[in-house]
Amino acid sequence: MAKRVVLLGAGHAHLYALKRAAAFTKHGHELTLVAPDLFWYSGLATGMLGGFYSPELDQVDVAALAQRGGGRFLCDRAIALDRRSRRIILEKGEPVSYDVLSITVGSEPPNIAGMDATDLRLFSVKPIRRLWDLRRALEQRFAEAPREQTRVVIA
Numbered sequence: 253m254a255k256r257v258v259l260l261g262a263g264h265a266h267l268y269a270l271k272r273a274a275a276f277t278k279h280g281h282e283l284t285l286v287a288p289d290l291f292w293y294s295g296l297a298t299g300m301l302g303g304f305y306s307p308e309l310d311q312v313d314v315a316a317l318a319q320r321g322g323g324r325f326l327c328d329r330a331i332a333l334d335r336r337s338r339r340i341i342l343e344k345g346e347p348v349s350y351d352v353l354s355i356t357v358g359s360e361p362p363n364i365a366g367m368d369a370t371d372l373r374l375f376s377v378k379p380i381r382r383l384w385d386l387r388r389a390l391e392q393r394f395a396e397a398p399r400e401q402t403r404v405v406i407a
Contacts, residue, residue, distance in 0.1 A: 273321020
């Protein structure tokens, strides 16, 4: 019996499953990936922050991986899970039904009072894509003021 397999989030474990998406569809299963954007690989993150790698090298196009294997990609974010009806409620789209669900959404810090994602003075390293924003902000600061006048604090 065919199953609706949903991968919620594009974490490391789901990259392995996406690489083998064709095996799911070959056996008649419907594979759906729900993720808000590209996967940023944490293993290259510090190299990207340090300027050794471009941000493009740090990204994996998870939509292409899913679709290459016959799966479906939904660029969205889960806001609720209805376990009784086996449905994921999405932020923008229609609910997604599943028979099998795997969740690998990664970590994001909670909202901290005074910390805004658009604030170029405070940066969280999660999600990893924020490190690219940090890199650009630091480059701008260093261009505007000598390094000895720029203070970087890591907590």
